[in-house]
Amino acid sequence: MTTAETSTAVRTVRVPFAGLRSGRWPMPHGQSNVFDWLPHEGSGAVFVGYADLPAGRTVDDVRAAVGVLVSRHEGLRTVYEVGPGVERAQVVTRDGHVDLLLLELGSGAYDRTWISDPPRPFDHGAEFPVRMAVTTDAGVPVRAVFEFSHAVADLVTANLVLDELVGLVASPADRTVGPPVWQPADQAEYERTPQARRRMARTLAYWRQQLHTIPPCLLSVPARREGPPEFRLATLRSGPVAEAIDAVARRTRVTPASVLVTTTATLLSWWTGTELAALEALYSNRALPRMQNFVGSIAQSALVPFSPAPSFHETLRRTHLAIFNAYQYAYFDATAVEESVQSIGSQRGCQRHRDLVINDMSSTRGGVFDGRAGVPVHGTEVESGLDATTTDPVRLTILHTRPTVVVGLTHDVRHVTTDEAAALLWSMERILLTAADRDIDLARLGDLVELDRVVRGPEWVEIDAAWIDITASEQVLRAAAGDPTARIVLRGGPGGSRSLVGYAAPADPRVGPRELHAAVMATLGGRHGAMAPDSYVLCARPPHPPRDEAGWRAQPIRAAGTGR
Known part of the structure; x- marks a missing residue:
């Protein structure tokens, strides 16, 4: 056993790093946008990711891997200049040390999913935006648990970092910094080029067109309850629905996620009597040039216009195309977009409501509300009235699409009651099981929906x-x-x-x-x-x-x- 593996309950070791450069740069849009909403998120500004480490490796292997990881990726060794009257900037450190926390937990090392509960907010001006811990069982490393600030990582980035760490722990031959990779500083410089500015102009034009056209509010329904917002979660887990989604996706040539998104939007459109609505789909932006393995926060929202066609299958195809078209305009300067939102909202007489937000996490390791990941469900289970961690009027979170579909519907009970949320999910099941066998005439959608349409008074x-x-x-x-x-x-x-x-x-x-x-x-x-x-x-x-x-x-x- 090496010195580093000496077993204590909690121990901090220092890990040296040496990168290729240091300096001060402006922030790219992704980072700057995060600092716009970060003050409103509380503990939500920090999230946790974890990965099981390969067997047969030592704590010294983990230390060496962490050193290479931090040396490669400048975002992991950056502090930020932010605040009133301060020109936002990222400051990269070339060499130094990071702390690695060793948690000796015995048999509990295999189940640990947190460092501190709840995570502490980061002091972005004084500390790097990631905290790293390794759980050990009798000195043997078992699991890496990282706390990330959203300033440096979205969920895709967190998975990239953890996967790379696991690979470095497993393979000593790969523990070299290697050639330069695309960094947040490079992205910030690119965004000031004429090419990037032209792309941004096209993006702003798209957003303005949608903001002028789409009604600002989907959930314009009589209040179910007066008072402050109260958010609850309803969940659906189903093996049969997963099989139906696969069948519908193959028949209509769309993705399983598009099937779930379209079904939810179709239900809400039918229920509220709304023929045109906006979906806000969170998008990773990994299809952008040089962004596939980028370590930085670049996920943003795609504004998707939704309008049902006469049939469900045609609505699926139309919505799928609209989603992927909107993805082209999902990386932007949030300050410029917000100026358009405010200006157009004033012209129209109502600010935009983010009434239906979509978060597709099915291609990542996000868990959120699912404590039974991987457990098969032979029928369909719906639960409602659960505690929620998000604060949108309605948010569809897609965790898994196979072999068991797992989705969550967060809702504000002032607009959608817990019973109505459960009915929407049961209706989703009936629609998808039917659509797997045949197309559905949306004029007869009510035959498959387990709640009545919204009734509005003469006012x-x-x-x-x-x-x-x-x-x-x-x-x-x-x-x-x-x-x-x-x-x-x-x-x-x-x-x-x-x-x-x-x-x-x-x-x-x-x-x-x-x-x-x-x-x-x-x-x-x-x-x-x-x-x-x-x-x-x-x-x-x-x-x-x-x-x-x-x-x-x-x-x-x-x-x-x-x-x-």
Whole structure:
């Protein structure tokens, strides 16, 4: 037994590294985007990956492998300059030491999946963005457990790093730094070239087109419950559904993941009575040049337009093509995209809601909610009301598509109850088992769905494929104007078009349409179904009674306009 293998409960050893360069560079889009959302994630900004180590190797083998790994990949030895008023930058260290934590756990070494629970946030200005531990049984290394900051790694990167570590532990002959590989610093420099800027311009044009066209809200449904957001998880595990997915995928020539995504979108579209919706699919971006084995955070969202065709199989083909087209525009400067989101949202009168997020983890080792990975299920099991770790109105997480399909549906119970989430998953089973044998006429989809379509009252109207709650919109207008009598009127236009006109007598006489529109947008918050008026008519005082539309039209007009 070597000195490094001396068995203690917890021991830290220092591992030297020596890379090819050091320096300070701007951040590439992937890293910078992470720092935009990192402050809102809490412990979610850190995630854990682990891999079993090959038998017959020593702790010294692991130390040598870690040294080569960190020497090869600059992202593992980088700190970041971030903060208010600071020009964001990545600072790479050429040589030094990293800490490797040895956890002597005996027989427990084979099951350990964490270093600290919950993981500590990283101090990105002072520490490298990965923490490394190895579990041992009587001094023999068993498993590597790494804590990653999202600043350096998405799930694909984490798997790449762990797979490379396992290979280095197994093969001493491969423990050389080797020739330079594409690093985050190289990506940052490339993104400032004319070629990259042209690609980014095309990406922004695609996003603007979709933001102008797709209704901003899929879950424009009467609230199931008032109050703050509350997120729950429903899961489906099924062997028969996995077989059906394979059959449908072969018949329609799409991927198994596309089958699950399309089924979910079709169900929600049918249930909510929405003919056009946006899917936000998390995408690895590994098809980009030089990105297949890139060690850095590059996963982002693809904005996918969804509209059902007359048949289910045709909807599958259409959605599959739309997904892969959207993947071309899934790597971007999030600041520039967010500026478009805000600007177009203000023009349309409602900010975009991320109502259906897709996370396909079936090609990675992601576990998330599945504590029974690999356990076969002969029938179909659905559970609902489970604790959730994500905070989207609806998120479909695909863990496995074979031999047992395992999916999770995270949902906000204000919009989708636990019973409705379970019914959606049971309906998914019925649709896929049927679609494996024949195509489905979507006009008769209700025969296969285990819940009724959403029922909206007379206060709801559909304008340009978007469902709008006029009563909720009116409440927002009143709060923004400081006028409890303000009202919204539905007005017809040429060619059957319709628009919303907001009448108000603002408490502050200096307020014009532009100021009122800004106040309405700020007051909307995350409300589903509420929207700003298309135009405003501001009067000196309200009529009596204030609900009288003709009375509002008879009032002297102080100012009018769209406010845009």
